[in-house]
Amino acid sequence: MDTTGTFLLPPSASTMAGETDALFYFLYYLSIFFFILITGGVVVFAIKFRRKKGDISTTKGPSHNTVLETAWIVVPLILVMIIFVWGFKGFMKQSVVPKDAMEIKVTAQKWFWSFSYPDGTSTANELVVPAGKPIKLLMSSQDVIHSFFVPSFRLKRDVLPNRYTVTWFEALRPGDNILFCAEYCGTKHSEMLGKIKVVSDREFKEWLDTNANAGADMNPADYGAKLYTSRGCVTCHSVDGSTGNGPSFLGVFGHEVALKGGTTIVADENYIRESILNPQSKVVAGFQPIMPTYQGLLKDRDVDALVAYIKSLGEK
Amino acid sequence: MELTNSYPAYNYLNEPKGLKSWLLTVDHKRIGVLYLICISIFFLLGGIFALLIRTELLHPGADMMTADTYNQMFTLHGAIMIFLFIIPSIPAALGNFILPLMIGAKDVAFPRLNLASWYVFVGGALFALYSILTSAVDTGWTFYTPYSTDSTTSVISMTFGVFILGFSSIFTGLNFIVTVHKLRVPGLTWFKLPLMVWALYATAIIQVLATPVLAITLLLLILEKAFGIGIFDPKMGGDPVLYQHFFWFYSHPAVYIMILPGMGIISELISVFSRRKIFGYTTIAFSSLAIALVSFLVWGHHMFTSGQSELSTMIFSFLTFFVAIPSAVKVFNWTTTLYKGSIILTTPMLYAFSFLILFTIGGLTGIFLGALTVDVHLHDTYFVVAHFHYVMVGGTVMAFLGGLHFWWPKMFGVMYNKLWSKIAVILIFIGFNMTFMSQFIMGSQGMPRRYFTYMDQFQPLHGFSSVGAYIMGLGLFITMFYLLASFKSRRPAGANPWGALTLDWQTTSPPHPHNFESTPKITHGPYDFDQIAIEDLPEDPENGVYVKEEKEKIKA
Numbered sequence: 001m002d003t004t005g006t007f008l009l010p011p012s013a014s015t016m017a018g019e020t021d022a023l024f025y026f027l028y029y030l031s032i033f034f035f036i037l038i039t040g041g042v043v044v045f046a047i048k049f050r051r052k053k054g055d056i057s058t059t060k061g062p063s064h065n066t067v068l069e070t071a072w073i074v075v076p077l078i079l080v081m082i083i084f085v086w087g088f089k090g091f092m093k094q095s096v097v098p099k100d101a102m103e104i105k106v107t108a109q110k111w112f113w114s115f116s117y118p119d120g121t122s123t124a125n126e127l128v129v130p131a132g133k134p135i136k137l138l139m140s141s142q143d144v145i146h147s148f149f150v151p152s153f154r155l156k157r158d159v160l161p162n163r164y165t166v167t168w169f170e171a172l173r174p175g176d177n178i179l180f181c182a183e184y185c186g187t188k189h190s191e192m193l194g195k196i197k198v199v200s201d202r203e204f205k206e207w208l209d210t211n212a213n214a215g216a217d218m219n220p221a222d223y224g225a226k227l228y229t230s231r232g233c234v235t236c237h238s239v240d241g242s243t244g245n246g247p248s249f250l251g252v253f254g255h256e257v258a259l260k261g262g263t264t265i266v267a268d269e270n271y272i273r274e275s276i277l278n279p280q281s282k283v284v285a286g287f288q289p290i291m292p293t294y295q296g297l298l299k300d301r302d303v304d305a306l307v308a309y310i311k312s313l314g315e316k
Numbered sequence: 317m318e319l320t321n322s323y324p325a326y327n328y329l330n331e332p333k334g335l336k337s338w339l340l341t342v343d344h345k346r347i348g349v350l351y352l353i354c355i356s357i358f359f360l361l362g363g364i365f366a367l368l369i370r371t372e373l374l375h376p377g378a379d380m381m382t383a384d385t386y387n388q389m390f391t392l393h394g395a396i397m398i399f400l401f402i403i404p405s406i407p408a409a410l411g412n413f414i415l416p417l418m419i420g421a422k423d424v425a426f427p428r429l430n431l432a433s434w435y436v437f438v439g440g441a442l443f444a445l446y447s448i449l450t451s452a453v454d455t456g457w458t459f460y461t462p463y464s465t466d467s468t469t470s471v472i473s474m475t476f477g478v479f480i481l482g483f484s485s486i487f488t489g490l491n492f493i494v495t496v497h498k499l500r501v502p503g504l505t506w507f508k509l510p511l512m513v514w515a516l517y518a519t520a521i522i523q524v525l526a527t528p529v530l531a532i533t534l535l536l537l538i539l540e541k542a543f544g545i546g547i548f549d550p551k552m553g554g555d556p557v558l559y560q561h562f563f564w565f566y567s568h569p570a571v572y573i574m575i576l577p578g579m580g581i582i583s584e585l586i587s588v589f590s591r592r593k594i595f596g597y598t599t600i601a602f603s604s605l606a607i608a609l610v611s612f613l614v615w616g617h618h619m620f621t622s623g624q625s626e627l628s629t630m631i632f633s634f635l636t637f638f639v640a641i642p643s644a645v646k647v648f649n650w651t652t653t654l655y656k657g658s659i660i661l662t663t664p665m666l667y668a669f670s671f672l673i674l675f676t677i678g679g680l681t682g683i684f685l686g687a688l689t690v691d692v693h694l695h696d697t698y699f700v701v702a703h704f705h706y707v708m709v710g711g712t713v714m715a716f717l718g719g720l721h722f723w724w725p726k727m728f729g730v731m732y733n734k735l736w737s738k739i740a741v742i743l744i745f746i747g748f749n750m751t752f753m754s755q756f757i758m759g760s761q762g763m764p765r766r767y768f769t770y771m772d773q774f775q776p777l778h779g780f781s782s783v784g785a786y787i788m789g790l791g792l793f794i795t796m797f798y799l800l801a802s803f804k805s806r807r808p809a810g811a812n813p814w815g816a817l818t819l820d821w822q823t824t825s826p827p828h829p830h831n832f833e834s835t836p837k838i839t840h841g842p843y844d845f846d847q848i849a850i851e852d853l854p855e856d857p858e859n860g861v862y863v864k865e866e867k868e869k870i871k872a
Contacts, residue, residue: 020692023687038676046659058845059846061846063597064596156695184766
């Protein structure tokens with residue numbers, strides 16, 4: 001089993017990877033063979049048949065050869081048909097989701113990933129899954145097209161705004177795997193990274209249990225600070241007063257905020273709650289209405305904690 | 317035929333005179349030169365963007381620009397290189413100049429339409445440049461929806477520019493089809509045509525049939541953005557994947573608009589410089605038509621991971637492999653042509669060799685991307701970036717440079733510096749491979765494309781790639797300088813410095829304003845090097861007749 005990766009390929013960590021890699025290496029060696037054949041031909045002929053000084057005689061090489069020309073149509077044709085069937089069979093396996101797979105909802109938005117589990121647990125930018133269990137991903141986007149790409153799983157599927165796309169994988173063993181966004185989506189496309197944390201079955205159950213009670217043993221503002229990073233607020237909102245894609249959280253609470261359209265509002269608990277769940281309704285002047293809604297992605301307790309956190313930053 | 321080898325006093329470049337005579341010319345040679353000037357400027361501009369991108373990518377994080385600027389840079393690099401350089405490079409610049417000469421005609425079939433196509437090109441280019449100066453597009457050259465619908469950059473003026481450019485391409489294609497059908501000199505039957513003509517003809521068919529689809533697609537995009545008519549944007553009830561289907565229905569055949577004429581040039585170069593009848597003329601000619609046909613049926617291979625149905629994905633993968641065959645056939649035929657030849661390593665021939673090697677790599681890596689499971693892993697990574705640069709630069713640009721060096725003496729009647737041109741081709745070859753070979757490895761390791769910043773583990777390969785880009789850039793700058801210097805040195809090239817057999821060499825360099833002083837006669841095929849020995853073939857073609865005549869003068 002390949003756990004470190006090779007010169008050409010990253011580690012293979014899913015049940016799918018082995019088959020993809022086998023075809024990859026078949027193509028690799030086939031390419032090297034044809035490359036040597038062509039380049040070798042060019043180099044050898046260029047040396048052997050180099051024009052001699054003053055030679056103006058005619059050349060006598062063949063102008064065509066039906067057998068040879070048929071051969072180099074038929075042989076490549078057979079080879080590419082083998083490659084087609086090979087790739088197609090693996091693709092069909094990727095397309096048919098096993099019946100017993102655990103379904104996780106994946107939501108992509110500029111520029112982070114969020115995951116919701118069947119029991120209501122949700123996470124951002126970190127997908128925790130058990131090893132050796134098939135996982136079905138039901139994916140959709142809140143804005144533009146993104147693409148769910150895990151190199152070590154040899155898995156990629158676009159995430160669309162107007163429909164669900166489905167894919168699945170089964171991780172081979174515990175460990176961390178990087179998740180990329182592979183479809184260009186704007187400013188922070190290259191920072192739209194996530195982690196697929198594969199754990200043992202037992203650890204996964206424990207993790208689900210703790211997650212269900214997350215924040216219970218912390219004070220709300222501390223828990224909010226944790227959510228601020230883990231749920232991706234940090235992508236656009238700073239806490240040091242600098243301007244990002246959204247306004248900074250520093251010193252906002254309890255102060256008057258100028259809105260788009262010229263009105264103002266005092267940033268109280270209700271305004272912050274509304275801005276999290278229905279962000280387009282009252283946009284701060286000078287910013288684009290690009291924030292996606294967190295409706296359904298955050299529990300009430302999470303919203304309370306975030307309000308408490310912003311409150312703690314706003315008190316002078 | 318007796319032709320003067322000295323620089324002819326009366327030629328298309330100096331007769332008639334004046335700027336107005338150039339701007340209102342209907343001479344295909346002058347229009348070719350006008351195109352050549354324009355595309356050279358855009359090649360330089362697109363190249364500067366490429367060097368800026370590679371410089372930013374030397375290290376992870378922001379080195380010299382913000383993420384938004386970077387996104388604009390790679391969009392402009394792609395859009396300029398594709399729509400303003402590669403697509404018009406061989407057909408509109410070199411093809412315009414050479415096609416009528418090759419078939420012994422006085423001009424193209426519709427000279428005024430030809431001039432109109434240049435003005436339309438300039439108009440479209442101005443729109444594109446306007447969009448750069450206002451707020452440059454950041455959507456990628458593919459303008460994928462709904463990103464492009466939402467983008468606040470000047471998507472409308474850029475896409476409208478590309479929309480206009482399409483008409484220029486259609487005009488040229490239409491002109492070429494009619495020209496090849498109607499204006500061949502008596503005796504020049506279809507199977508006596510140079511393979512360059514076959515390639516331009518196949519290209520013209522794609523230009524005429526595919527470009528309107530791009531025009532429609534971009535127009536729909538503009539309607540959506542400007543008037544909120546929902547077609548592609550799901551917020552307005554549209555479908556973003558539909559846009560991808562429309563876009564690639566043009567843009568995949570467009571790949572062959574870019575590569576087919578290059579293949580035509582390579583057929584000429586390989587035959588002339590191995591002084592050898594081309595191997596498998598008929599297969600090469602028909603493979604061009606086969607590529608033109610199959611190219612319309614494979615667009616879905618850009619969308620294997622897009623969420624199109626599994627059935628379409630399967631069918632498109634199957635059909636994609638068929639397009640590999642005619643390309644492979646050509647490569648085998650060219651290589652076999654070298655066998656038992658009498659090979660002269662001139663600069664154009666070195667470009668032809670570069671093409672053979674690099675296009676082979678580009679073609680073979682294309683097979684990786686046609687295979688479904690492997691494409692799922694490699695799609696939208698640097699592997700794809702490297703693959704299409706091997707085809708577009710290693711293929712088309714190498715062929716363009718080879719063709720430019722081959723016909724430069726014919727176009728301008730002067731020969732460039734032999735030593736510098738060979739230094740340049742070697743630098744370009746080495747630099748190119750450094751730049752993009754490293755990107756294959758990054759891609760298969762999982763580095764996604766269009767990334768402003770990246771994980772530290774990719775830094776060594778990114779750094780290596782950037783250094784390669786500088787070397788290649790140096791080679792291209794040297795090329796620019798020695799080509800321009802050739803005007804100053806005024807070393808006459810002679811009518812037929814390479815000893816080629818096609819009709820374009822049976823006139824003075826530069827040619828007469830009406831191409832030929834009398835209608836040329838067809839006495840042999842384009843590649844009959846097995847029957848005809850060129851008596852006055854110079855010892856060293858790149859020194860032209862100049863050396864010989866000078867030597868004789870000195871002796872006398």
